[in-house]
Amino acid sequence: MDFKENILNILEKAKNDIVANIQEAGITASGRTEKSLQVVERDGHLLLIKSEGENAPFETLEVGRPAGKVPKGFNEIILEWIRVKGLSVTIVPYKTNRPHKYSEQERSERMLAGQIAYTIKEEGTERSRNNRDDIYSPILDEAVKSISQIAVESVIKTIKDK
Amino acid sequence: MATREEIIIDIQVTEVADKLAKTNEEIVRLKESNEELTKRIKNGEDAQGKYAKRLQENKIDLKDLSGTAREYEKQILNEIKANKANEGSLVQLRAQLSNMTKAYDSLGQAERQGARQRAFK
Numbered sequence: 001m002d003f004k005e006n007i008l009n010i011l012e013k014a015k016n017d018i019v020a021n022i023q024e025a026g027i028t029a030s031g032r033t034e035k036s037l038q039v040v041e042r043d044g045h046l047l048l049i050k051s052e053g054e055n056a057p058f059e060t061l062e063v064g065r066p067a068g069k070v071p072k073g074f075n076e077i078i079l080e081w082i083r084v085k086g087l088s089v090t091i092v093p094y095k096t097n098r099p100h101k102y103s104e105q106e107r108s109e110r111m112l113a114g115q116i117a118y119t120i121k122e123e124g125t126e127r128s129r130n131n132r133d134d135i136y137s138p139i140l141d142e143a144v145k146s147i148s149q150i151a152v153e154s155v156i157k158t159i160k161d162k
Numbered sequence: 163m164a165t166r167e168e169i170i171i172d173i174q175v176t177e178v179a180d181k182l183a184k185t186n187e188e189i190v191r192l193k194e195s196n197e198e199l200t201k202r203i204k205n206g207e208d209a210q211g212k213y214a215k216r217l218q219e220n221k222i223d224l225k226d227l228s229g230t231a232r233e234y235e236k237q238i239l240n241e242i243k244a245n246k247a248n249e250g251s252l253v254q255l256r257a258q259l260s261n262m263t264k265a266y267d268s269l270g271q272a273e274r275q276g277a278r279q280r281a282f283k
Contacts, residue, residue: 048171058168
């Protein structure tokens with residue numbers, strides 16, 4: 001196994017370990033973040049990336065989302081999250097018999113989405129108030145250590161072989 | 163909530179490391195060839211001195227290549243030495259990867275963001 005292959009294996013293992021941690025910690029919703037992690041080789045660089053797309057920024061896995069500006073249509077984004085996460089919603093029944101725009105289920109989901117979106121905007125996510133450091137930090141530290149090790153060993157071996 | 167691509171770890175296999183690897187491969191190849199030539203000469207298969215001539219040429223090439231490889235090693239090792247002072251820093255991590263990385267910048271950015279959030283708490 002050559003040097004490059006070794007590094008690619010370490011990056012691949014780091015990716016798989018991060019995905020396992022996300023799932024084990026129960027912080028997965030749609031699974032888009034996990035799917036977006038990739039090991040690629042590009043212009044002489046070996047990279048572990050989170051590819052662009054409809055997924056949250058990587059660091060939110062540990063540091064959450066701080067209070068502040070939210071994107072346009074944030075309520076709809078949260079509504080989508082509630083649905084893919086499969087959260088149970090307390091049904092709020094209608095009090096009148098006139099025709100309604102939404103079903104009771106959808107109205108309840110929208111109410112919950114609105115409340116969550118407002119809380120995130122005002123206070124940030126729970127994880128932003130209670131950061132964790134066990135999703136990717138130890139794995140990346142370990143990966144960098146392993147790569148350092150094989151790089152140094154490779155230089156030493158090169159010198160010894162001659 | 164579309165996000166841009168984020169680089170989590172970036173390992174750059176530099177030209178110097180690549181050149182060193184190629185030079186070493188060539189050295190190994192020449193050494194093997196020399197062993198084979200020496201064996202043939204010893205077995206008396208070199209009546210016209212063809213193998214001896216090639217062996218001599220190989221030895222000169224080998225000397226050149228060894229010098230080149232030493233230069234590349236020196237470049238790599240010097241960089242490790244130069245960066246040792248900053249132990250624990252990103253620069254040192256790069257150095258540990260012996261010229262082959264400019265890693266971790268994006269992670270550093272994420273950590274900085276985490277620190278900013280903690281400061282606001």
